[in-house]
Amino acid sequence: MPKMRAVQVSRPGGPFEIVEREIPEPGPGSIRVKVEACGICHSDSLTKEGNYPGVTFPRVPGHEVIGVVHSVGPGVAAWKTGERVGLGWNGGYCGYCESCRQGDFFACRTATYVTGITSDGGYADYAIARAEAAARVPEGLSAVDAAPLMCAGLTTYNCLRNSGARPGQVVAVLGLGGLGHLAVQFAAKMGFKTIAIARGQDKSSLALTLGASQYIDTRAQNPAEELQKLGGAKVILATVTAADAMEAAIGGLGVNGTLMIIGAVGSLTVPSLLLLRGRQSVKGWYSGTSIDSQDTLEFSVQSGVRSMNEVLPLEKVNEGYDRMMKGAARFRVVLTTGN
Numbered sequence: 412m413p414k415m416r417a418v419q420v421s422r423p424g425g426p427f428e429i430v431e432r433e434i435p436e437p438g439p440g441s442i443r444v445k446v447e448a449c450g451i452c453h454s455d456s457l458t459k460e461g462n463y464p465g466v467t468f469p470r471v472p473g474h475e476v477i478g479v480v481h482s483v484g485p486g487v488a489a490w491k492t493g494e495r496v497g498l499g500w501n502g503g504y505c506g507y508c509e510s511c512r513q514g515d516f517f518a519c520r521t522a523t524y525v526t527g528i529t530s531d532g533g534y535a536d537y538a539i540a541r542a543e544a545a546a547r548v549p550e551g552l553s554a555v556d557a558a559p560l561m562c563a564g565l566t567t568y569n570c571l572r573n574s575g576a577r578p579g580q581v582v583a584v585l586g587l588g589g590l591g592h593l594a595v596q597f598a599a600k601m602g603f604k605t606i607a608i609a610r611g612q613d614k615s616s617l618a619l620t621l622g623a624s625q626y627i628d629t630r631a632q633n634p635a636e637e638l639q640k641l642g643g644a645k646v647i648l649a650t651v652t653a654a655d656a657m658e659a660a661i662g663g664l665g666v667n668g669t670l671m672i673i674g675a676v677g678s679l680t681v682p683s684l685l686l687l688r689g690r691q692s693v694k695g696w697y698s699g700t701s702i703d704s705q706d707t708l709e710f711s712v713q714s715g716v717r718s719m720n721e722v723l724p725l726e727k728v729n730e731g732y733d734r735m736m737k738g739a740a741r742f743r744v745v746l747t748t749g750n
């Protein structure tokens with residue numbers, strides 16, 4: 412049997428092991444993807460540490476996967492070998508439950524498929540995916556460029572386009588890391604008056620280069636007051652994973668404004684009186700399904716939005732993962748297989 416390389420975790424909290432495995436065969440409704448690149452996402456730590464319900468071991472992480480369809484299982488009408496595809500967090504859905512029939516495929520009630528959690532992900536030469544979980548990758552995007560768009564890009568793009576903000580309105584992006592540096596670009600390209608909020612003056616020029624019209628340094632300025640000077644934000648997109656940073660900014664919402672949360676924090680204290688006086692809301696956003704990823708990729712080609720990446724070969728997974736966990740990466744780490 413032909414073999415492949417895979418980076419697996421054998422137990423919760425265990426190390427990455429580079430192992431040789433048999434190349435898996437796609438079952439009914441599935442495809443085999445020859446992986447070219449896979450981004451490292453903070454959520455991969457859920458796999459590594461065993462902190463996600465239903466994760467079993469050994470498991471190969473990775474849900475920012477770009478590659479080529481290498482083999483098609485029985486009953487797959489959507490894909491042919493050789494087509495470029497991307498795989499994200501959502502690993503598929505049943506299509507017949509009530510959520511799916513309402514169009515809320517992300518909330519499928521009968522099937523909880525998560526790439527790199529319930530099935531092996533993209534830290535490998537090949538990955539198996541359900542056909543409906545694959546997104547078409549347009550020409551004009553390299554595998555390395557496309558990979559981080561499958562989670563970091565998808566989450567920020569899909570959140571912004573569903574946020575209710577209209578062109579010209581104030582949209583603040585809280586945090587300027589892997590998610591935030593994409594969110595600022597998307598928000599600016601969507602025509603929002605884009606305000607970047609982060610810590611430290613050193614990020615100011617980057618924020619403006621990415622398309623922000625103003626930068627708020629929370630070490631020197633009060634973000635809520637600064638946003639109120641602009642009339643209040645229609646949307647604050649919180650990409651950070653710190654509750655205190657969100658709490659410091661939420662007072663910057665305008666009338667009917669929404670704090671959109673895509674970074675998980677344990678719990679958050681919100682000023683209820685302010686919320687009800689301004690008819691404001693706090694909302695979480697699920698990244699999206701394969702069609703949302705596909706739209707993200709298309710929009711990125713059309714508008715020139717790109718992730719800034721550090722690229723490492725698969726064998727250097729430890730180095731890449733450590734840089735991501737320490738917040739040292741500028742701004743996403745992408746593993747390449749050489750395939």
Ligand SMILES: [Zn+2]
Pocket residue numbers: 452453454455474500562563
């Ligand atoms: Zn992710």
Ligand SMILES: [Zn+2]
Pocket residue numbers: 504505506507508509510511518519520521522
């Ligand atoms: Zn369903």
